[in-house]
Amino acid sequence: MKKNNLFNYIAILLLFTFCKHIEPVTVKQIESKEIVTFFVNVKNGPDKKDSVSITIPTEFEITLNSSKVRGLDLYYFVNKKLLVDDLFDYQVYNRNNKSKPIYSFDSYLREKSINIIIKERNHLISKNDANALLKEYNIKRSVNDLKFGDTIKLVAFNKLVTENKKVFEELSKINDSIFFRITLNKGDVFVKGEKINW
Amino acid sequence: MYAIDKLPNGVIKKFSMLKLRTTTTFKFQADINKFKREIYTEAINLDANRLESANYSVEEMSTFFKTSKNSAQIYIDEEILEVPIAARGKIAVKNFGVKLIKFAKEAAKVYEQFEILKEMKEMIPELSSNEKFNMPSLSTFVGFIPQLAVYSFGVEVIGWMVKDSFRESNETLDESMWADWQNAKARGLRYAQDFIQSKWAIKNGFKYVQLSREMINKLLKGEIKNLEQLKNLRESLMSKNYDEYQLTLNYTAFYTTNYNEEIEKDIILIDSIFINQ
Numbered sequence: 225m226k227k228n229n230l231f232n233y234i235a236i237l238l239l240f241t242f243c244k245h246i247e248p249v250t251v252k253q254i255e256s257k258e259i260v261t262f263f264v265n266v267k268n269g270p271d272k273k274d275s276v277s278i279t280i281p282t283e284f285e286i287t288l289n290s291s292k293v294r295g296l297d298l299y300y301f302v303n304k305k306l307l308v309d310d311l312f313d314y315q316v317y318n319r320n321n322k323s324k325p326i327y328s329f330d331s332y333l334r335e336k337s338i339n340i341i342i343k344e345r346n347h348l349i350s351k352n353d354a355n356a357l358l359k360e361y362n363i364k365r366s367v368n369d370l371k372f373g374d375t376i377k378l379v380a381f382n383k384l385v386t387e388n389k390k391v392f393e394e395l396s397k398i399n400d401s402i403f404f405r406i407t408l409n410k411g412d413v414f415v416k417g418e419k420i421n422w
Numbered sequence: 423m424y425a426i427d428k429l430p431n432g433v434i435k436k437f438s439m440l441k442l443r444t445t446t447t448f449k450f451q452a453d454i455n456k457f458k459r460e461i462y463t464e465a466i467n468l469d470a471n472r473l474e475s476a477n478y479s480v481e482e483m484s485t486f487f488k489t490s491k492n493s494a495q496i497y498i499d500e501e502i503l504e505v506p507i508a509a510r511g512k513i514a515v516k517n518f519g520v521k522l523i524k525f526a527k528e529a530a531k532v533y534e535q536f537e538i539l540k541e542m543k544e545m546i547p548e549l550s551s552n553e554k555f556n557m558p559s560l561s562t563f564v565g566f567i568p569q570l571a572v573y574s575f576g577v578e579v580i581g582w583m584v585k586d587s588f589r590e591s592n593e594t595l596d597e598s599m600w601a602d603w604q605n606a607k608a609r610g611l612r613y614a615q616d617f618i619q620s621k622w623a624i625k626n627g628f629k630y631v632q633l634s635r636e637m638i639n640k641l642l643k644g645e646i647k648n649l650e651q652l653k654n655l656r657e658s659l660m661s662k663n664y665d666e667y668q669l670t671l672n673y674t675a676f677y678t679t680n681y682n683e684e685i686e687k688d689i690i691l692i693d694s695i696f697i698n699q
Contacts, residue, residue, distance in 0.1 A: 294687050301619075372664075407679070413625050413627075
């Protein structure tokens with residue numbers, strides 16, 4: 225009786241396993257060499273006067289495994305909240321052409337893969353911590369003098385994440401995730417979620 | 423979705439919410455079918471804030487079943503969603519568990535009796551409106567099934583899920599969520615913004631964008647043909663004068679992404695435009 229039950233469990237499990245199929249699009253996060261920057265935006269209002277915004281670039285390799293992909297869009301969540309403004313809250317660039325943000329992936333759907341850089345502009349860092357980092361990397365500027373519209377370049381993301389893990393420890397407490405919405409021919413929709421690793 | 427606004431005796435009633443709750447006993451399939459059409463309904467009129475009851479007859483009523491100790495006795499607990507239709511001033515309601523009756527019938531072929539627990543609703547992925555898209559676990563499957571029937575039941579369940587019924591259950595979810603979306607919009611901008619945070623909303627390509635009067639004008643005149651053009655305009659306005667741009671964003675437009683088979687690509691449909699408060 226027990227053997228029969230075991231067989232039954234396995235049979236059901238196998239049926240579920242075989243239901244899975246190859247994903248039309250795969251996404252892989254790559255340790256970016258893009259520069260981390262500090263800037264001031266409206267989020268640095270009077271109540272946040274001790275903080276400054278930090279742009280953290282993340283890079284993803286999107287591989288299109290199927291010729292049936294007809295649409296691609298991404299949804300960026302910070303702390304389970306959808307960022308809606310892809311100019312103000314975050315910006316998406318093609319790694320090979322960073323002159324202008326990507327507002328539509330339509331022209332990339334025939335590519336085999338595309339590397340995108342996402343510059344998330346929604347995180348804050350204390351001015352003291354920011355100045356300490358500038359000092360450490362021998363950059364003779366201070367975020368205290370930063371004006372609206374200015375940016376200060378710090379160092380490449382991959383270097384910072386290796387040498388100053390503590391910067392990201394605080395950020396890791398906030399769950400950033402990204403969802404890719406893929407439309408296939410005939411209108412089938414496939415959603416793929418990725419947690420962003422700092 | 424079907425509107426309920428007229429009782430069998432001809433009296434027109436505007437229901438804000440309906441809830442069915444009853445227990446009955448029957449022996450034959452014919453009785454079940456009859457029961458499906460003749461249901462004792464408790465109606466709570468939220469407008470008048472009182473409980474109203476009426477015998478009520480519905481052609482396509484379906485529900486899901488839970489056995490009590492006596493397997494011939496079935497407890498029914500059905501909730502119906504409220505969907506205000508402002509233009510007509512009526513209330514339409516839809517039954518959330520529409521397709522589960524089909525499952526009950528399929529399972530009955532195996533059991534020769536109904537023995538479906540309420541947990542069944544939680545087991546069927548994407549049928550729950552609580553945003554928990556849980557696949558059924560093996561332990562859930564076997565937890566309430568008589569040992570001898572595990573295999574046949576499992577095959578029946580999986581077969582049912584992956585065939586047409588699974589598609590239908592998605593459609594049921596879609597109908598339900600679209601109804602929720604209408605309600606969210608009726609409640610206001612913040613509710614609408616909260617609603618589109620869900621995975622279901624992502625799947626249906628929900629997003630919103632903040633607009634100025636200039637952007638809306640161009641949009642409505644057809645001068646902007648696609649989302650990319652809209653975002654380019656936004657970028658140019660923002661770069662001209664950032665502060666002014668921020669102050670003019672008085673509108674929020676919600677849109678969905680829909681696949682167009684003729685041109686074989688996604689198109690953006692503007693669902694609604696809110697005036698920010």
